Amino acid sequence: MDQLHIQNTLTKKKELFVPLNAPFVGMYVCGPTVYSDPHLGNARPAITFDLVNRYLRHLGYKVRYVRNITDVGHLENDGDAGEDKLQKKARVEQVEPMEMAHFYTSLYQDLMRKLNVRRPDIEPTASGHIPEQIEIVENIMKNGYAYESNGSVYFDVPKYNQEFNYGKLSGRNLDDFIAGGGERISEEQLEEKRHPADFALWKNAPPEHIMKWHSPWGVGFPGWHVECTAMSTKYLGKKYDIHGGGMDLVFPHHEAEVCQSNAAIGDSHSHDLDEAKYWMHNNMITLNGKKMSKSLGNNITIGELFTGKHPLLAQPYSPMTIRFFMLQAHYGGTLDFSNEALQAAEKALKRVTDAFQRLNGMHFKAGMPMAHDPEKEALLKNFEQDARAAMNDDFNSAKVIARMFEVVPVINSIHAGNALPTDVNTLHDFRVAFNTWYTDILGLIPEETAGNVDSKTEELMALIIELRKTAREEKNWGLSDKIRDGLAALKIKVKDTPHGTEWNVED
């Protein structure tokens, strides 16, 4: 594909990407609720939309990327007077809700930095946008798609459905809702709600509720879905280009956003506002075939992944291994987690990273021995366009990585001292392209040098390698192997290559 196409949840089709207002692109992604340790599942949308963000920028778009922090919390049970998650956790930990939100926000940001996820351009908090949320609710009421009940405000789904198409995003309809979820609606809720499908825009706060604000309807707190509509509208406009998030948010969260957007700011001439033009959803990560989630209690936190301290983990996995593991699969499919798969990803990443570093260490000069190899030359010359074609096909990073691996043997062959398969200019161009894809678009960073190697260590190692070289020249294998084994015990790996002896610290 020579132009970017995106799988659009709204239309269920893969569509050509045409920004509403090129070269500007607005993108909003649902961020974390900051009340607990971020888990592996949280990393998937972050990395998925980091890839999208990076690629759009690579294509030259002026992207404004907004990813929110949900720090107001949602009720544990829809519609009843139960405690919200944040408040409950704060009480258990005996801290201010905001103190806890700040703690987990920082933790999340720190983990994202390790995963080399670029910071969004705006990272708004729900608590910081209460007036904007109230305004959205007021607009919806003004337009007649909401009603007040006992100090709470509910979205009038049946009314909305008369003029708009409720369920267009998730492929549901009101009848299905009643047939399925209706039975789960508690009687308590129905006291306030007119229809089981109605959802809260504003909720009255019981006295014991800590996080509450003044509103035209009394003291309360915003409903579950308004924050995203309010913040995306504020920073990206009534309709923007891309809204992203996990698949589990399609219903009810994103469906509600579509409703709110149309009801609050749509008019009779634009029933297709739908908040965003392209709705993108990453699939779930599974663990032994089951969805990994907080509520199922089978989640692994990102921190545990890095340290390896979890019963299911055979070893620690580095941030780049996690990132690479995710990019090796298309974001639209489930990704099953296992030690075996992660270990394979770790080795694969090392292979491509080694090649990356070798490539960057090469000095191409005119007049180097050259043996034209049409096949290898084609791999190098086509790399950029092949990678781009894969990426244009709904961000198929898995395919991009496959193309990288096809080029790795060529790089290694040159590094091994074989003749250049093509001319120096082609090699230069290829190197630039490979760097761009590895570093800028996939967002990978070589990790090996992360080991604490200071200049003194460098000098000592140079001396040791020199001594071993002497031993080898004297065919004193006993001594040279003793040195190598001794270093290996210190996690320093020695390799004798045609260019001399190399070493590196393993983690």
Add this chain to the structure above:
RNA sequence: GGCGACGUGGCCGAGCGGCUAGGCAGAGGUCUGCAAAACCUCGUACAGCAGUUCGAAUCUGCUCGUCGCCUCCA
């Protein structure tokens, strides 16, 4: 019950009607004092059954199986 996804070689995972995906693991070989790394070669898979087609892993139908959403979740 409603809506939806998926089932690819030992494992992970691309594939969207014809042309080798790729990685990991495994086998053989080259190089090397040995090792490591690297390079070369090797598996011929598509849940099952019908059908459409000159031709299907790819389209259609059915069967079986797995999973997700319908309640906060990425």
